[in-house]
Amino acid sequence: MSHGKHFTLFSSVRAPNGWKVANVLNALGLSFEPIFLEIGGNTSDSDSHVKGPLHTKYNPNGRIPTLIDHKNNDFVLWESGAIYLYLIDKYDTEHKFSFSTPEERAQLTQWLFFQASGQGPYLGQASWFLRYHPEKVPSAIERYQNETRRILGVLESVLSKQEWLVGGKLTVADMIFVNYNKFLNFILGDDFDFAKEFPATFAWHTKVSESEGVKKTFEQQAKALAAQEEKEKAAKA
Template structure:
């Protein structure tokens, strides 16, 4: 294998989407190099050969013939399918696996886009559009409400233990105050989800990834 580490993770430490992959790689003890992608290279031919969507993250597995996979949920599912033989953060029961995948889809199709649009209209759109801001802040709270409805009855989302279904929500939920304002009280409004989020962020692999993120964002 010509590479020093098993994986190359194409990401940008200042953008949030790659962190879910970092958390899972850390948790599974897998070695990786982070290759930083920016706005000038994300649509360049060298990157598009791995990811035709021109977004981050993308993971290249040098142990598997330089297999490249993109989309955070697909990447973490690939990692546990191939590199979590003891099911440390995955499940074996077919119904539970379907539920785990369901939550990965909900994060990718629900949490990620709604939180992302809330951030866009709050901070990056060329003009303030109050109705758009209100819509996506309301959708952000709705996603939290879905989580709360389940987590008020159980400790984790599937299998009675920490899995990638839980881990994949962290990188967006740490952005709640910027999205919902300083007056937002996560613990008060969504107590079960807050307790779950606190457990997941303190878990092995996630904790180290968040410390790495803090260093990157403080630099």
């Protein structure tokens, strides 16, 4: 593994969780080398698979993201919320995207937990039952679509009263949500109108997406996706 970069980030081209971590790395100006892993299929004996030996020697859970900090004795951490907290504790010493007070810090952590326990799992299950489950289960699809709207409703109830989630500024609490929001039309249908149904949340999502670090992440993902699609196209030729 090359240590030319500050960090190694185990990620996936298409799945959002690794890119969530890229948001913070880019916002803080920290260099990283991504290793894109396959998620589906039955190739867990391959180093290119998320459950393969290359990855699971660092992350026994075999899920992305996993981060290695080569400038801190190759410190390894997995679970995106934990990675977020580590990065701001160690590298956001000026609290540009975090806070120094215990109260604001607790509120920031609250939103990280809400994303990890609410938005991520519910949208992930919605995607599973819509695309990957071997049988169509309408009741499951309906449940997770409803939960997706409920999560958006929680955000809307807060963001209709304030510009950012915590402390009146852009923080990592805002950054952690935007990558999953890109899947809303897939989950809720092409007729879902984000701006109309949840106007404050849509406006917030747009501002976060246009912030320097997150915008760079989206550009990196678009480049990686284009390369992956070319690779897949060549393999079929």
